[in-house]
Amino acid sequence: MVLCPVIRKLVSKRVVLASASPRRQEILSSAGLRFEVVPSRFKETLDKASFSVPYEYAMETAKQKALEVANRMNVKDFRPPDVVIGADTIVTVDGLILEKPTDKQDAYNMLSRLNGKVHSVFTGVTIVHCSSKGNQLETEVFKFYEETKVKFSDLSEELLWEYIHSGEPMDKAGGYGIQALGGMLVEYVHGDFLNVVGFPLNHFCKKLVELYYPPPKDAIHHVKHDSIPSVETFEVLSDEELGSSTQRNSNVKLQGDNAFSSGAPGSLGKKEIHQDTMGEPVVKCSGDMESLTKFPSTLVELLDGFKASKAMFVACKLKVFDLLKGKAHLKAKDVADHISASVCGTERLLDSCTALQLLKKTNQGYSNTGLAEKYLVSDSEYSLHGYIMHANDHVWPLFTHLESAVKEGTNQNHRAFGKNVQDLFQDSYYHSMETKLRFMNAMHSIMKLTARDVATAFDLSRFRSACDLGGCTGTLAQVLIQEYPNLKVTVFDLPDVIENVSGFQPTGQDTSRITFTSGDFFKDNIPEADLYILSRVLHDWPDDKIDALLSKISDLCTPGSGLLLNEMVLDDKNRNRSAWLQSLNMLVQTEGKERSSYEYRCLLEQHGFRNVKIVQTGSLLDTILCTKC
Numbered sequence: 001m002v003l004c005p006v007i008r009k010l011v012s013k014r015v016v017l018a019s020a021s022p023r024r025q026e027i028l029s030s031a032g033l034r035f036e037v038v039p040s041r042f043k044e045t046l047d048k049a050s051f052s053v054p055y056e057y058a059m060e061t062a063k064q065k066a067l068e069v070a071n072r073m074n075v076k077d078f079r080p081p082d083v084v085i086g087a088d089t090i091v092t093v094d095g096l097i098l099e100k101p102t103d104k105q106d107a108y109n110m111l112s113r114l115n116g117k118v119h120s121v122f123t124g125v126t127i128v129h130c131s132s133k134g135n136q137l138e139t140e141v142f143k144f145y146e147e148t149k150v151k152f153s154d155l156s157e158e159l160l161w162e163y164i165h166s167g168e169p170m171d172k173a174g175g176y177g178i179q180a181l182g183g184m185l186v187e188y189v190h191g192d193f194l195n196v197v198g199f200p201l202n203h204f205c206k207k208l209v210e211l212y213y214p215p216p217k218d219a220i221h222h223v224k225h226d227s228i229p230s231v232e233t234f235e236v237l238s239d240e241e242l243g244s245s246t247q248r249n250s251n252v253k254l255q256g257d258n259a260f261s262s263g264a265p266g267s268l269g270k271k272e273i274h275q276d277t278m279g280e281p282v283v284k285c286s287g288d289m290e291s292l293t294k295f296p297s298t299l300v301e302l303l304d305g306f307k308a309s310k311a312m313f314v315a316c317k318l319k320v321f322d323l324l325k326g327k328a329h330l331k332a333k334d335v336a337d338h339i340s341a342s343v344c345g346t347e348r349l350l351d352s353c354t355a356l357q358l359l360k361k362t363n364q365g366y367s368n369t370g371l372a373e374k375y376l377v378s379d380s381e382y383s384l385h386g387y388i389m390h391a392n393d394h395v396w397p398l399f400t401h402l403e404s405a406v407k408e409g410t411n412q413n414h415r416a417f418g419k420n421v422q423d424l425f426q427d428s429y430y431h432s433m434e435t436k437l438r439f440m441n442a443m444h445s446i447m448k449l450t451a452r453d454v455a456t457a458f459d460l461s462r463f464r465s466a467c468d469l470g471g472c473t474g475t476l477a478q479v480l481i482q483e484y485p486n487l488k489v490t491v492f493d494l495p496d497v498i499e500n501v502s503g504f505q506p507t508g509q510d511t512s513r514i515t516f517t518s519g520d521f522f523k524d525n526i527p528e529a530d531l532y533i534l535s536r537v538l539h540d541w542p543d544d545k546i547d548a549l550l551s552k553i554s555d556l557c558t559p560g561s562g563l564l565l566n567e568m569v570l571d572d573k574n575r576n577r578s579a580w581l582q583s584l585n586m587l588v589q590t591e592g593k594e595r596s597s598y599e600y601r602c603l604l605e606q607h608g609f610r611n612v613k614i615v616q617t618g619s620l621l622d623t624i625l626c627t628k629c
């Protein structure tokens with residue numbers, strides 16, 4: 001409870017963790033922090049010799065990781081993050097800095113150095129405060145580090161190799177994970193255990209106190225700055241954070257939203273803060289119904305969610321954004337004439353889109369916002385028009401039968417479209433030319449938006465040939481050959497798809513390293529490659545089909561071959577809202593499902609893949625890389 005007010009300081013902010021480390025994500029989310037994960041692309045190649053002490057190196061790397069993400073997210077028309085957190089963990093021994101091992105031999109060299117000795121683990125952390133002035137990013141950087149000493153027992157060669165073969169060392173600084181099997185190597189720890197795991201939570205909270213609870217000038221110092229704030233600290237919370245001033249009185253201090261609940265800032269219930277018998281502050285919700293019903297803004301947003309979606313869908317379908325593309329302004333009547341619709345209906349639609357910030361309205365009429373111009377105009381580079389049409393024409397009717405899907409546990413194609421679907425693709429997505437092109441357009445547009453993140457989440461330069469199974473229009477293949485000059489990619493998809501891909505090919509770009517091959521990956525031979533890719537494929541199918549497909553791929557792989565899965569990964573803290581809603585989506589339309597990182601890891605290991613690494617890209621697809629052992 002005592003942590004609540006510290007973490008709460010970040011609750012109304014857009015917080016981004018610039019780290020792919022699952023441990024850091026786990027530590028921070030367990031502390032109740034709500035954040036997005038956007039792994040940094042900063043390559044950890046700073047010259048170690050130029051730092052007089054190792055922790056300076058860790059802090060500088062952490063800073064560069066966070067700044068890279070802050071800069072990348074400072075995109076016109078997007079809300080930039082308020083806070084970006086970066087971290088870097090290193091192990092030091094004998095004057096050397098050890099990071100993550102490059103291979104098993106490197107892991108062995110590291111662990112042999114640590115064997116029987118005391119070493120230090122440093123984690124450098126950077127908190128970047130961001131603000132955007134006229135598209136210019138302004139940052140304020142706060143850095144700190146934590147040191148923990150760890151002693152390894154005397155370990156036999158046999159034990160070291162056994163540990164290395166477990167695969168655990170590969171993504172961990174110093175080549176061990178104290179939180180798992182590596183804990184068996186450790187005789188003692190002096191200092192913060194979580195610092196070794198990858199994030200010094202206690203020091204981080206103290207830093208938040210320092211940043212957000214500065215001692216009030218000319219006041220008695222209630223806050224001890226090397227500790228987490230005591231109950232007096234609540235006095236320095238602003239009115240906004242406390243809820244309305246009328247809720248305050250001098251004896252009982254009331255707070256607004258719970259740090260650990262979701263939703264917009266406001267006063268969803270009130271809480272009394274007082275001390276328990278141990279002197280610890282305790283936060284209790286009062287049962288005051290009036291305050292509970294005051295601002296249920298989260299619920300109001302959910303109540304309106306479907307109306308907002310449909311307004312955008314309809315405006316897209318009627319090509320409102322296309323009509324306004326590049327134009328200064330049009331009056332409602334002119335728009336209505338062009339789209340052959342009623343003036344009164346059009347006016348309401350345009351006004352709703354204005355309220356949704358998709359349009360701007362002035363005395364001269366309506367025009368597109370930058371967001372609409374970039375993503376809703378049907379022929380813009382990163383248009384989501386195709387995906388939105390799929391959502392409107394296919395997903396929407398299915399979702400109207402969600403209740404039946406939940407009760408029956410099956411998809412609702414029969415109710416929504418009046419027919420039973422045996423083969424999802426042939427009977428549903430590809431049953432007519434119109435539905436086929438609509439589906440291809442949808443996949444094309446969503447891949448355009450996510451392909452760069454997916455292609456660069458891991459370094460894939462060791463692979464020479466890739467086969468993108470179900471690669472549709474080749475959007476990911478296109479980005480892969482740009483990122484990896486030595487890679488050739490085969491896009492393998494159903495004949496129905498391959499014969500229609502030409503309309504989706506980019507003009508003026510070299511596509512000579514991409515081959516399109518038609519076939520059914522369940523029935524036909526799959527082309528040979530050293531990297532297989534499955535993007536949004538596994539989630540479509542029932543378990544038996546997935547097993548068949550993964551077995552087939554695994555049999556084709558030689559040791560060292562890779563498998564890259566791109567899916568939305570469910571997180572056990574329910575933070576990734578899109579992924580959980582996508583999970584319902586799979587229920588209403590397929591026989592498949594979304595999975596957690598644990599489920600993917602088990603699935604892949606069952607089929608002979610190891611070294612499973614998962615990156616939550618922060619965009620609409622997460623990515624998983626594993627190696628055939």
Ligand SMILES: Cc1cn([C@@H]2O[C@H](COP(=O)(O)OP(=O)(O)OP(=O)(O)O)[C@@H](O)[C@H]2O)c(=O)[nH]c1=O
Binds near residue numbers: 087197
């Ligand atoms: C000593 C130790 C380290 N680690 C992990 O080692 C990675 C360090 O590498 P990094 O470069 O700091 O981070 P990363 O994983 O590459 O992620 P990113 O922040 O994106 O650079 C982090 O994962 C840590 O948890 C453990 O899980 N357990 C341990 O006992």
